[in-house]
Amino acid sequence: MDMRSRPYRSVLYIPGSKDRALEKARSLPVDAIIFDLEDAVAVDEKPAARATLTEALASGGYGPRVKIVRINGLDTEWGRADAEAVRNMDCDAVLLPKVESAAQLDALAEITGDLPIWAMMETPRGMLNAAEIAAHPKLAGMVMGTNDLAKELQSRFRPDRLPMLTSLSLCLLAAKAEGLVIVDGVYNAFKDDEGLKAECAQGRDMGFDGKTLIHPAQVEIANTAFAPAPEEIDLARRQIAAFEEAEAAGQGVAVVDGKIVENLHVATAREILAKSEAIEAITAG
């Protein structure tokens, strides 16, 4: 399956330094994993984490989960060594934090070659340059870094995320314009299921492909929120059938449940069914 057509409902951060978490992730029903060498790893542990992660990935066992390694920024003392190590790791993509320009992606690509790049979108300048960043030829996905963004914006947490909406929308527009994957930021209160559900629902409604997570307890909620619901699948099937029937009768529009169905709605219905099948395929396999 092509990297961009895979599901990304649940994208779990795992500190690259934590053996127990690296082991546990092999059995968690997540769509993708971000193996972190940046903020989840203490300064004293950075070089050791790089070695631990290289070994864990070489040992395998992560199955169909997309494996993304988040390195430290290239302007830090660890960034270059991380990028050189990632080039030889068994992973699907490299994730660069605090991306603010396409030039930063060029610099990374010089080290990591053909490996797809993902960008953390988490600074005001990154938001303003989102279109340029998304258009980079090596970029495959964007990850919202809402903790860093809140720090930079000096905004407060609100359940409705009003202070974040402009930034989330700018990155969504940039990612969608280029056909990239884009996943929402983390929900820090990992024991607050209701809060997480609400934030997942908001992210799903906005058009995000999934949510980044910090704890295994968050996985099921994200998987449910970002998968097509049974009612959506049923409606998609009925829309396709009704439209095909209308077309056969020489008409360009059908009506289902009192609402019009045109070509564009059929395209969305087919995407819903394709996503549902992709989820079934990775769940079964």
Ligand SMILES: CC(C)(COP(=O)(O)OP(=O)(O)OC[C@H]1O[C@@H](n2cnc3c(N)ncnc32)[C@H](O)[C@@H]1OP(=O)(O)O)[C@@H](O)C(=O)NCCC(=O)NCCSC(=O)C[C@H](O)C(=O)O
């Ligand atoms: C938040 C945690 C520190 C909590 O850890 P812990 O106290 O160990 O939790 P539990 O005892 O409830 O853990 C139960 C079991 O689950 C495993 N576990 C915990 N977290 C993970 C994980 N992320 N992946 C895999 N497995 C995990 C424990 O090992 C226990 O296993 P077992 O022993 O078998 O029962 C911890 O969850 C944690 O460190 N989370 C990740 C934090 C992180 O990655 N932070 C950085 C990313 S967030 C960010 O930076 C986003 C962005 O840049 C931004 O700016 O917004």
Ligand SMILES: [Mg+2]
């Ligand atoms: Mg961050």
